[in-house]
Every structure is written in structure tokens, then in C-alpha cells.
Amino acid sequence: xxxxxxxxxxxxxxxxxxxxxxxxxxxxxxxxxxxxxxxxxxxxxxxxxxxxxxxxxxxxxxxxxxxxxxxxxxxxxxxxxxxxxxxxxxxxxxxxxxxxxxxxxxxxxxxxxxxxxxxxxxxxxxxxxxxxxxxxxxxxxxxxxxxxxxxxxxxxxxxxxxxxxxxxxxxxxxxxxxxxxxxxxxxxxxxxxxxxxxxxxxxxxxxxxxxxxxxxxxxxxxxxxxxxxxxxxxxxxxxxxxxxxxxxxxxxxxxxxxxxxxxxxxxxxxxxxxxxxxxxxxxxxxxxxxxxxxxxxxxxxxxxxxxxxxxxxxxxxxxxxxxxxxxxxxxxxxxxxxxxxxxxxxxxxxxxxxxxxxxxxxxxxxxxxxxxxxxxxxxxxxxxxxxxxxxxxxxxxxxxxxxxxxxxxxxxxxxxxxxxxxxxxxxxxxxxx
Numbered sequence: 001x002x003x004x005x006x007x008x009x010x011x012x013x014x015x016x017x018x019x020x021x022x023x024x025x026x027x028x029x030x031x032x033x034x035x036x037x038x039x040x041x042x043x044x045x046x047x048x049x050x051x052x053x054x055x056x057x058x059x060x061x062x063x064x065x066x067x068x069x070x071x072x073x074x075x076x077x078x079x080x081x082x083x084x085x086x087x088x089x090x091x092x093x094x095x096x097x098x099x100x101x102x103x104x105x106x107x108x109x110x111x112x113x114x115x116x117x118x119x120x121x122x123x124x125x126x127x128x129x130x131x132x133x134x135x136x137x138x139x140x141x142x143x144x145x146x147x148x149x150x151x152x153x154x155x156x157x158x159x160x161x162x163x164x165x166x167x168x169x170x171x172x173x174x175x176x177x178x179x180x181x182x183x184x185x186x187x188x189x190x191x192x193x194x195x196x197x198x199x200x201x202x203x204x205x206x207x208x209x210x211x212x213x214x215x216x217x218x219x220x221x222x223x224x225x226x227x228x229x230x231x232x233x234x235x236x237x238x239x240x241x242x243x244x245x246x247x248x249x250x251x252x253x254x255x256x257x258x259x260x261x262x263x264x265x266x267x268x269x270x271x272x273x274x275x276x277x278x279x280x281x282x283x284x285x286x287x288x289x290x291x292x293x294x295x296x297x298x299x300x301x302x303x304x305x306x307x308x309x310x311x312x313x314x315x316x317x318x319x320x321x322x323x324x325x326x327x328x329x330x331x332x333x334x335x336x337x338x339x340x341x342x343x344x345x346x347x348x349x350x351x352x353x354x355x356x357x358x359x360x361x362x363x364x365x366x367x368x369x370x371x372x373x374x375x376x377x378x379x380x381x382x383x384x385x386x387x388x389x390x391x392x393x394x395x396x397x398x399x400x401x402x403x404x405x406x407x408x409x410x411x412x413x414x415x416x417x418x419x420x421x422x423x424x425x426x427x428x429x430x431x432x433x
Contacts, residue, residue, distance in 0.1 A: 018035050043119075060098075062093060072087035081117075135162045272388055327427070333412065337376060
């Protein structure tokens with residue numbers, strides 16, 4: 001848990017993001033550097049009058065390009081920020097930009113800096129495809145060759161399959177299973193029905209479509225030029241306003257065939273996108289006439305053994321942040337949860353309501369409670385908006401702060417699961433001045 005000098009407080013000023021697009025669509029020719037730079041430029045253009053206010057940039061990235069191994073530093077330089085500004089890349093799977101946010105929080109609350117940019121970027125359209133290890137080893141050895149005769153033995157020991165490309169696996173290194181396979185086990189263990197997963201996914205699309213129509217998401221998204229500057233992309237292209245329960249019910253299992261309940265329709269899709277946000281010490285923000293939206297009050301990270309409960313982390317993280325603030329679920333006005341899979345969110349919600357889970361897993365006498373459906377992801381979620389791994393945390397954070405203002409609420413709770421059996425939760429409070 002975080003615990004720092006209460007004389008310093010960290011406030012959130014503004015967040016921006018690119019549109020979140022299905023991979024292999026309009027962002028397929030962009031790199032993580034490109035999208036990250038554009039998100040940061042979109043943030044600073046109208047938000048920061050003096051770039052020297054920024055003390056550090058923290059940026060998440062999961063699927064890294066070896067050419068930009070510290071993509072945060074390249075984004076800093078490409079976005080036109082001062083060359084003297086330090087930059088750190090962070091990675092914690094789907095909560096990478098959450099780590100960027102709390103890294104900035106820690107630096108600000110401890111007095112090291114007064115202002116930071118945090119965010120994340122992922123481009124699933126351009127993942128690193130490697131040569132297989134035997135061929136890589138041969139090529140590295142070949143750097144020592146001195147004449148043409150040395151090459152005669154190059155093929156010795158190699159098989160035809162060694163020349164095939166090695167596509168990165170999306171499976172867990174520790175279990176050998178994909179997230180979808182593990183989540184199929186989890187929803188089976190907790191009795192989450194396929195029809196309820198499809199219904200949750202449908203509502204995610206409907207809510208996102210409504211939020212887009214009413215302009216709730218518009219001010220979070222920065223337009224991005226595509227087709228060599230000929231067009232602008234201004235919206236998330238994964239939202240399916242025309243989807244129906246019938247269509248969702250018709251989809252076959254995607255991970256555990258033939259009896260799994262997770263499908264392409266109730267699971268997140270591969271997504272390209274970037275997000276960035278501005279964080280400051282409260283008195284610093286006041287002194288320079290910034291207008292904060294929210295204050296970070298409590299956060300935590302959790303982990304448990306990967307396996308059939310790989311994605312249940314929020315069920316452990318949520319009680320921890322509530323306890324730290326001496327709050328109950330009823331005190332929270334806005335819930336913004338990452339939707340890795342519809343079944344994953346429904347499992348977490350069921351665990352929070354369960355007296356057995358509270359007793360056996362949380363060592364509590366009473367369940368955490370039931371979260372009203374109307375408070376959860378009112379403007380859509382990852383199932384509809386998309387999930388660029390390292391960019392989702394800042395999207396959740398930004399949307400939670402904006403929903404708080406829109407709903408005239410006080411507290412928002414943000415929660416997400418991540419690969420490796422990890423989880424994250426955070427409580428923010430609407431800034432009142």
C-alpha cells in the first residue's frame with residue numbers, strides 16, 4: 001500500500017489518448033514511438049504552458065521494439081519535450097500505464113519532482129517476429145567469420161524448421177496457457193454462464209456507442225492523421241453499435257474448444273493505441289493556475305499464483321484500497337474496471353459479493369458487497385473501446401476522473417487485472433479546490 005507525507009498531494013490535471021483501433025486497421029503502419037509521441041503532443045499542446053514544469057515522463061509498453069527499447073525517452077524527444085527531461089519505460093502487462101501513474105505519484109509525493117507525464121502505448125499491428133534460436137545462434141557466430149570458407153559449415157546442425165519465423169506467443173510463460181484458456185477455467189470454477197458474458201459484452205458496446213454519440217469520449221481523444229495526412233481518425237473503431245445478443249450467441253468458443261464460453265465477442269480484441277496524462281503536486285498546480293480534475297487517494301498492487309484464477313486480482317485489490325480509505329462500496333460514485341473478458345469482470349463482481357470468498361480468501365467475516373450495475377463502466381469498456389495493453393490504465397484513470405465530474409460524484413474506484421496473476425486498484429477523489 002502507498003503511504004506518504006500528507007502535506008503533499010498528487011492531482012490529475014488532464015488525460016488524452018489516440019483513438020483505440022483494432023490491430024491491422026488504420027494504425028497498422030504506426031510504431032509505438034509514433035502513437036506515444038502523438039498522445040503526448042496532444043496532451044501538452046493545450047495543457048502545459050511551460051514544458052519546463054515537467055520533471056519526468058513515465059511510459060508503459062509491453063510488446064517492445066528493440067529499436068526503441070526505452071520508448072519513453074524516444075517519445076520525450078519526438079514530442080518536443082526538453083532534452084533534459086528524464087524518461088522511464090515501465091512494463092507490468094495490462095496495468096503498465098497504471099504503474100507509470102503510480103511511479104509519477106511516488107516521485108511527486110516524495111518531493112523529487114512537482115510534475116510528471118504518465119501514459120502507455122501498444123501497437124499490436126507490428127509485433128516483433130524473431131528468427132528461431134538455432135538460426136539466431138548461427139548468425140551471431142557468423143559475425144566472427146573471417147573468410148568465405150568459414151561459411152561452408154553454416155548450415156551444419158540446422159533443420160528446415162529452424163528457418164521458420166518465430167511468432168511471439170500470447171500464452172503465460174509460467175503456465176503455458178493463454179489468458180483466454182485460464183479465464184475459461186476461472187468462469188467455470190465460479191459458475192459464470194455464457195449468456196451472462198454475452199449480455200455484459202453487449203452492454204459494453206451499447207454504453208460506448210451512447211457515450212460516443214453524446215460526446216462524452218470526444219474530448220479525451222486526439223485526432224490522428226492517417227493515409228499520409230489525407231484523413232483524420234477521430235474515434236474508436238472497435239465499438240459495434242449494431243451487435244446483438246443473437247450475433248454474440250452465434251460465435252464459437254475462441255480458446256477452449258468445443259466447450260469454452262469465451263468467444264471473440266465477449267473478449268477484448270488486439271488493439272493499437274496510446275494514452276498520456278498530466279500529474280502534479282497540488283500546491284504546484286495552484287501556483288501555476290492549472291485546473292486539476294481529481295486527487296489520487298489510495299492504490300495497491302496484488303499478485304497470486306497464476307492458473308485457474310489468473311485474472312481475479314481486482315477482487316483482492318479492491319478491498320485493500322477501500323480499507324485504506326475506510327470506505328465501503330456504497331461510498332464510491334464511479335467504478336471504472338478493465339474488461340479483459342466479460343467473464344473476468346463477472347467473476348470479480350461475484351467474488352466481491354460472496355461470503356465464502358470473503359471468509360476463505362480475504363479472511364473477512366462479511367462480503368465486500370454488490371456494485372450497482374449502473375455505476376460500472378457507464379461510457380463503455382475495454383470490450384468495446386479496445387485494449388492496447390500498456391495504454392489501458394491511463395484510459396481508465398482519465399475516464400474515471402471525467403465521469404466523476406459528469407456525475408457530480410466524489411470518489412471513483414479504478415481496477416484492473418494483469419498477466420501473471422496480478423491486480424491493481426486505485427481510488428481517486430474529485431478535486432474541489
